[in-house]
Amino acid sequence: MNAAAIRPIDIRPVRVRRSRLLDGEGRVLVQVGEIVDERQAIARGSPHREPVIVDVAAALGVRPREAHQYLRHRVGDRVGLDQIIAARSGPLGLRPRVARSPVAGTIQAVIEISGEVVIRPDVGEEILQALFPGTVVSVVPRRGATIETITLRAAGLAGVGRVVSGPLLPLGDGPGHLLQAAQLLPMVRDSIILVGQIEADVVVAAAVARVAGIAAGTCRPEEWEKILRLDQRPTIVVLEGFGQTGLSPLAWDGLGAQVGHRAILDGECKHPEAVWPELLIPRGTAAGPLAEEEREICPGALVRLCSGPLAPRVAPVIRVSRFPSRLESGLEHPWVEVLLDGRRQRVSLHAVELVAPAPG
Numbered sequence: 001m002n003a004a005a006i007r008p009i010d011i012r013p014v015r016v017r018r019s020r021l022l023d024g025e026g027r028v029l030v031q032v033g034e035i036v037d038e039r040q041a042i043a044r045g046s047p048h049r050e051p052v053i054v055d056v057a058a059a060l061g062v063r064p065r066e067a068h069q070y071l072r073h074r075v076g077d078r079v080g081l082d083q084i085i086a087a088r089s090g091p092l093g094l095r096p097r098v099a100r101s102p103v104a105g106t107i108q109a110v111i112e113i114s115g116e117v118v119i120r121p122d123v124g125e126e127i128l129q130a131l132f133p134g135t136v137v138s139v140v141p142r143r144g145a146t147i148e149t150i151t152l153r154a155a156g157l158a159g160v161g162r163v164v165s166g167p168l169l170p171l172g173d174g175p176g177h178l179l180q181a182a183q184l185l186p187m188v189r190d191s192i193i194l195v196g197q198i199e200a201d202v203v204v205a206a207a208v209a210r211v212a213g214i215a216a217g218t219c220r221p222e223e224w225e226k227i228l229r230l231d232q233r234p235t236i237v238v239l240e241g242f243g244q245t246g247l248s249p250l251a252w253d254g255l256g257a258q259v260g261h262r263a264i265l266d267g268e269c270k271h272p273e274a275v276w277p278e279l280l281i282p283r284g285t286a287a288g289p290l291a292e293e294e295r296e297i298c299p300g301a302l303v304r305l306c307s308g309p310l311a312p313r314v315a316p317v318i319r320v321s322r323f324p325s326r327l328e329s330g331l332e333h334p335w336v337e338v339l340l341d342g343r344r345q346r347v348s349l350h351a352v353e354l355v356a357p358a359p360g
Helices: 056-060 064-070 200-208 221-228 249-256
Strands: 009-021 026-028 041-045 052-055 084-088 097-100 105-111 116-121 126-129 134-140 144-155 158-160 164-170 192-197 213-219 235-242 262-266 278-284 302-305 313-320 335-340 343-348 352-356
Touching: 009 041, 009 126, 009 134, 009 249, 009 278, 041 144, 052 056, 052 097, 056 064, 056 084, 056 097, 056 116, 064 084, 144 249, 158 221, 164 249, 192 249, 200 221, 213 221, 213 249, 213 262, 221 235, 235 262, 235 278, 249 313, 302 335
Parallel strands: 164 192, 192 213, 213 235
Antiparallel strands: 009 144, 026 041, 041 126, 052 116, 084 097, 105 116, 134 144, 144 278, 158 235, 164 262, 262 278, 302 313, 302 352, 313 335, 335 343
């Protein structure tokens, strides 16, 4: 099964705005009109964090009243971010089940009846970095600021994980390449990998290799379900859809050419302006206004097929209908004719999205 959704992949610089906000309240350090770089602190605050409850029994796959037997720490012990607080050997020597602390803090209580551990997070000063090089266009009092930047942007169909950044590193020999554990050499640490396809097993290996994030073209639905159940994984965004087609050649060539540039991966739409999980590659501020592109689907334009058996593929438009007509589905829709694998294919205009306008 292949599935895709209508969302943009802009392989040419576009202007975007993204808000960077403290979790709590604090002091904003920038003003409207100020130009910031990615590492500049734009706000400081002291977050008032509530205690965090970790369901150890669920993480280990045991009955609630048995969970305390596997704890590695007692009440009053300090634990670090992502530190193992309980572990159970897997059956037949398989990978052990573990429960990790989602925050750095102190174990406040062990609830034996429910198999849960309560952790009181450390309360220190929160320093919020701009993350995006650009211009401050508005300030949110006591929370942060909105930054306008010029970026390449790829919105994904699905994602998981917090906002991370790192140098972009394409891996593999083409847009359909399936990421292999043998490719996760020391150079991948703290990077954002761009790859055609992923599976759950290699995601575990990527987490061990300390990869910051993975931007993948496609993932099989059953593998994505496994990924969501993993205890340990980097931030992941699936760009094109669910299936085995990988990235489109256009996205592979356009995004892959940015190797080494710092990229930002948002798996959970943390920024209020993000409609989809996304990969952003900031290109800084613009010297002048960007030219407005003609966003019309016409002959010569490139479109992505977003539904049906041909999705997700990118193809040039040959013809555009003037009036609706009856398609193979039996419905009457306006249509476009695209050239795919040397053959003309007629598809509904509602099933395509514009990737690049016609040249000239």
